[in-house]
Amino acid sequence: GDPSGGRGISMDFHKPDGCGHPLSDLKEWVAVQSDSVQPDLRKEVIRMMVLAADRLAALGATVNSVNLGSHQLPNGQDLPLPPVILGELGKDPQNPTVCFYGHVDVQPAKKEDGWKTDPYTLTEINGNLYGRGATDNKGPVLAWINAVETFRALKLVVNFKFVIEGMEEAGSLGLEKLLEEENQCFFSDVDYIVISDNVWLSNKKPALTYGSRGNACFLVEVECGGKDLHSGTFGGIIHEPLTDLIALLDSLVDPTGHIQIPGIYDSVAALTEEERKLYESIEFDLEEHKKNSGVKKFLYGTKEEILLHLWRYPSLSIHGIEGAFHEPGIKTVIPSKVIGKFSIRQVPHMDLSVVKRQVRHLEGVFSRRNSPNKLKVSMPLGAKPWLADVNDPLYKAARRAIKKVFGEDPDFIRDGSTVPVARMFQTITQKSVIMFPIGAADDGEHSQNEKISRHNYIEGTKVFAAFFLEISKLHRHLHETSNMEIKN
Amino acid sequence: GDPSGGRGISMDFHKPDGCGHPLSDLKEWVAVQSDSVQPDLRKEVIRMMVLAADRLAALGATVNSVNLGSHQLPNGQDLPLPPVILGELGKDPQNPTVCFYGHVDVQPAKKEDGWKTDPYTLTEINGNLYGRGATDNKGPVLAWINAVETFRALKLVVNFKFVIEGMEEAGSLGLEKLLEEENQCFFSDVDYIVISDNVWLSNKKPALTYGSRGNACFLVEVECGGKDLHSGTFGGIIHEPLTDLIALLDSLVDPTGHIQIPGIYDSVAALTEEERKLYESIEFDLEEHKKNSGVKKFLYGTKEEILLHLWRYPSLSIHGIEGAFHEPGIKTVIPSKVIGKFSIRQVPHMDLSVVKRQVRHLEGVFSRRNSPNKLKVSMPLGAKPWLADVNDPLYKAARRAIKKVFGEDPDFIRDGSTVPVARMFQTITQKSVIMFPIGAADDGEHSQNEKISRHNYIEGTKVFAAFFLEISKLHRHLHETSNMEIKN
Numbered sequence: 001g002d003p004s005g006g007r008g009i010s011m012d013f014h015k016p017d018g019c020g021h022p023l024s025d026l027k028e029w030v031a032v033q034s035d036s037v038q039p040d041l042r043k044e045v046i047r048m049m050v051l052a053a054d055r056l057a058a059l060g061a062t063v064n065s066v067n068l069g070s071h072q073l074p075n076g077q078d079l080p081l082p083p084v085i086l087g088e089l090g091k092d093p094q095n096p097t098v099c100f101y102g103h104v105d106v107q108p109a110k111k112e113d114g115w116k117t118d119p120y121t122l123t124e125i126n127g128n129l130y131g132r133g134a135t136d137n138k139g140p141v142l143a144w145i146n147a148v149e150t151f152r153a154l155k156l157v158v159n160f161k162f163v164i165e166g167m168e169e170a171g172s173l174g175l176e177k178l179l180e181e182e183n184q185c186f187f188s189d190v191d192y193i194v195i196s197d198n199v200w201l202s203n204k205k206p207a208l209t210y211g212s213r214g215n216a217c218f219l220v221e222v223e224c225g226g227k228d229l230h231s232g233t234f235g236g237i238i239h240e241p242l243t244d245l246i247a248l249l250d251s252l253v254d255p256t257g258h259i260q261i262p263g264i265y266d267s268v269a270a271l272t273e274e275e276r277k278l279y280e281s282i283e284f285d286l287e288e289h290k291k292n293s294g295v296k297k298f299l300y301g302t303k304e305e306i307l308l309h310l311w312r313y314p315s316l317s318i319h320g321i322e323g324a325f326h327e328p329g330i331k332t333v334i335p336s337k338v339i340g341k342f343s344i345r346q347v348p349h350m351d352l353s354v355v356k357r358q359v360r361h362l363e364g365v366f367s368r369r370n371s372p373n374k375l376k377v378s379m380p381l382g383a384k385p386w387l388a389d390v391n392d393p394l395y396k397a398a399r400r401a402i403k404k405v406f407g408e409d410p411d412f413i414r415d416g417s418t419v420p421v422a423r424m425f426q427t428i429t430q431k432s433v434i435m436f437p438i439g440a441a442d443d444g445e446h447s448q449n450e451k452i453s454r455h456n457y458i459e460g461t462k463v464f465a466a467f468f469l470e471i472s473k474l475h476r477h478l479h480e481t482s483n484m485e486i487k488n
Numbered sequence: 489g490d491p492s493g494g495r496g497i498s499m500d501f502h503k504p505d506g507c508g509h510p511l512s513d514l515k516e517w518v519a520v521q522s523d524s525v526q527p528d529l530r531k532e533v534i535r536m537m538v539l540a541a542d543r544l545a546a547l548g549a550t551v552n553s554v555n556l557g558s559h560q561l562p563n564g565q566d567l568p569l570p571p572v573i574l575g576e577l578g579k580d581p582q583n584p585t586v587c588f589y590g591h592v593d594v595q596p597a598k599k600e601d602g603w604k605t606d607p608y609t610l611t612e613i614n615g616n617l618y619g620r621g622a623t624d625n626k627g628p629v630l631a632w633i634n635a636v637e638t639f640r641a642l643k644l645v646v647n648f649k650f651v652i653e654g655m656e657e658a659g660s661l662g663l664e665k666l667l668e669e670e671n672q673c674f675f676s677d678v679d680y681i682v683i684s685d686n687v688w689l690s691n692k693k694p695a696l697t698y699g700s701r702g703n704a705c706f707l708v709e710v711e712c713g714g715k716d717l718h719s720g721t722f723g724g725i726i727h728e729p730l731t732d733l734i735a736l737l738d739s740l741v742d743p744t745g746h747i748q749i750p751g752i753y754d755s756v757a758a759l760t761e762e763e764r765k766l767y768e769s770i771e772f773d774l775e776e777h778k779k780n781s782g783v784k785k786f787l788y789g790t791k792e793e794i795l796l797h798l799w800r801y802p803s804l805s806i807h808g809i810e811g812a813f814h815e816p817g818i819k820t821v822i823p824s825k826v827i828g829k830f831s832i833r834q835v836p837h838m839d840l841s842v843v844k845r846q847v848r849h850l851e852g853v854f855s856r857r858n859s860p861n862k863l864k865v866s867m868p869l870g871a872k873p874w875l876a877d878v879n880d881p882l883y884k885a886a887r888r889a890i891k892k893v894f895g896e897d898p899d900f901i902r903d904g905s906t907v908p909v910a911r912m913f914q915t916i917t918q919k920s921v922i923m924f925p926i927g928a929a930d931d932g933e934h935s936q937n938e939k940i941s942r943h944n945y946i947e948g949t950k951v952f953a954a955f956f957l958e959i960s961k962l963h964r965h966l967h968e969t970s971n972m973e974i975k976n
Contacts (some may be wrong), residue, residue, distance in 0.1 A: 234781055343725050
């Protein structure tokens with residue numbers, strides 16, 4: 001069954017530069033200023049989509065560039081949305097169908113922001129390939145395409161699909177709607193979805209990401225009346241809205257970081273022994289992370305506790321207050337309407353609507369103050385957590401591929417932040433989703449001097465190709481097993 | 489010894505318009521855009537100072553326009569300061585010397601801000617004289633000068649001094665230094681200081697002001713490290729500075745408005761029976777005040793409690809937080825350095841340095857949190873309260889004058905805000921200071937449609953003249969009594 005004849009994957013990365021060479025591909029793509037954030041660069045994003053579509057077509061894929069229309073900027077200007085590319089390569093119903101999601105738009109970048117090299121000229125220094133989009137996400141997209149190209153040269157036992165967008169850095173406008181529309185069509189025969197739009201937890205050790213926290217954002221508004229008042233003329237005789245709000249916010253979390261909202265931990269999944277073991281082996285430099293944050297001391301002392309509290313326990317952060325005095329200096333004002341902002345990073349199996357109801361705990365705190373002011377608590381934004389099953393064939397195959405190419409088992413990691421795209425694909429398509437990064441922790445996505453190392457880029461291509469092999473083996477095995485089960 | 493021969497004061501305000509007529513004087517002064525806030529109108533302030541100096545010279549006063557040099561604007565521009573006018577009229581050591589402080593600069597005003605009439609054209613509508621500076625402070629300054637002019641036509645038994653400035657609305661730059669320099673010279677023979685730069689508590693009933701609260705402003709800074717952090721990447725594993733700050737601010741004041749800083753009430757002067765009586769008779773429309781504030785309910789239900797808590801008890805107001813997210817919407821940031829701002833309106837006999845020490849109570853609250861963050865509490869601004877003795881001859885004379893002219897006793901009132909100029913004069917010169925308003929509560933200082941009623945302007949002139957008579961009588965009486973005591 002091994003289509004490579006047990007030889008594993010070998011690719012020649014030393015052929016001279018030319019069309020289809022991985023480094024010249026990346027150089028060409030990085031040179032396109034496909035910044036989706038700045039409106040005047042939108043035409044470059046659209047040009048980038050054409051390049052990406054051509055690259056897939058060159059692979060032999062059927063390519064459909066779906067027009068998503070336009071969107072309106074805050075200033076009223078109408079701006080065209082770049083198309084989303086839906087690509088398809090292979091349609092054998094015997095083979096597993098792996099769908100890859102990636103994006104070819106980038107964050108803004110200017111040399112004068114503090115780049116050592118021109119951000120749009122891919123430059124190799126000490127084995128690192130510097131350039132905007134090198135790791136987020138042009139490099140991984142090309143690594144995948146190159147892996148498919150190589151794999152195709154062997155006997156093709158995997159069907160490939162591609163979803164490539166150009167608005168990820170600007171909120172993936174239109175993507176969710178497209179996924180919903182295509183769920184019964186494009187996605188109907190998809191078995192697995194791979195996203196490679198994040199990085200490892202360490203600089204050296206590969207990782208697979210199987211979950212992310214959600215985010216429930218809350219506004220707490222307290223209002224006393226029509227206008228801001230002078231603290232000389234009204235201080236001491238009124239219930240000040242900001243004093244009320246401070247008390248409400250102070251009721252949310254204790255000095256140890258424990259959330260004080262009754263019942264909030266009730267639905268948090270219990271930590272299994274298997275899960276705890278996953279954490280033990282993870283490569284994570286606590287001191288390095290502390291240094292990066294600038295913080296003197298974390299709430300917990302061990303790597304395991306830190307990661308558990310970052311990934312699989314909820315946290316509550318207060319972000320600020322709108323409507324109060326926020327400038328330097330002193331203004332002796334009693335603000336009449338203040339809005340506190342906080343968010344809860346929630347985790348499986350917390351339910352957003354339950355969390356929303358639990359936060360109404362603030363109404364009780366408020367009513368005990370006997371304040372005549374008006375309280376309004378709302379949740380304008382609620383993103384759910386995402387969690388995949390690490391025992392899914394998708395994760396098994398990726399793990400084996402990593403072991404084969406990198407010689408070690410990956411870390412199984414989560415993301416403390418919210419990864420809307422993974423959650424979106426999983427929720428809409430109900431397929432298995434994996435986040436399969438090839439970039440390292442120090443790649444600097446969104447930062448100056450973004451890079452991917454030449455090693456990661458090339459080994460990443462290999463690991464994707466190895467993954468195709470493993471998933472095809474596992475899939476066939478599963479298929480045969482389930483056929484046997486049916487026969488039995 | 490009544491120099492008016494027991495006839496009381498009578499003035500003819502019905503002579504035709506002309507030089508020296510009270511209304512044409514005020515019309516001329518209001519027409520000068522002596523706005524000290526806007527740099528490009530500074531020349532108008534300086535022109536106004538010349539007008540005021542000329543007016544005093546026309547009285548027969550010796551006038552010294554003291555040059556205060558210049559000050560620098562935030563943009564680096566050097567702007568000349570208007571001079572302070574020191575005037576002197578009469579030098580008989582047998583007579584009391586009354587020094588009047590007033591200012592002839594004004595707040596900015598534009599027709600399009602919502603004025604019904606041109607702000608720089610004094611316009612009479614239904615008995616009210618509308619115009620910028622009509623009540624704050626050109627009207628009262630002219631009422632005083634006109635009273636002196638009238639009184640001078642009689643037998644002069646009071647020596648007058650004048651301090652007229654042109655930077656009051658811009659922070660009285662240079663005034664304090666001048667007072668200190670002149671303390672042993674110009675102020676050496678001053679017995680009483682009168683300021684008429686505020687308004688009554690009601691629209692109809694005259695008032696004398698004998699105190700104001702101080703203001704101690706505090707900054708509470710909590711910092712965790714170098715940069716703002718992402719709540720997904722660090723939420724749940726660090727001691728968030730804003731959570732610490734919220735807890736610190738929440739420890740300051742309880743829902744009833746009671747300040748929770750230990751010892752803060754220890755030095756507050758006990759309420760005497762005599763004082764409580766003063767409050768009973770005060771004319772104050774609680775419902776009107778509530779309506780003006782927009783607040784549904786005050787912390788206290790009676791007029792007396794409200795005024796006590798506004799004037800003679802301290803209050804604590806939280807104004808806002810610098811460094812946190814303050815814009816509309818949500819930003820899932822953990823701010824690394826946040827600065828809470830609050831102030832305590834303190835009252836006699838609270839001592840600023842004691843208050844500052846007591847606020848270090850926050851350090852204890854912080855240390856109980858076991859937070860590794862850095863706390864810094866500072867008091868960048870501390871203005872002391874001001875309190876005069878209502879049994880001082882100055883107040884007795886003013887009270888008698890009001891009774892004579894208005895036919896009723898004045899309210900003895902304080903100001904919940906800080907009145908730096910009264911405190912400054914009293915602290916530096918150690919003389920008796922009175923705030924002797926002639927404007928009504930609805931005059932709208934600093935607002936659109938500022939006015940003084942024709943009635944208040946003219947009766948104000950009369951009451952000042954009557955006051956000269958009373959203070960001369962009381963002073964002579966005191967002088968004779970003290971001479972007798974020395975002889976005994």
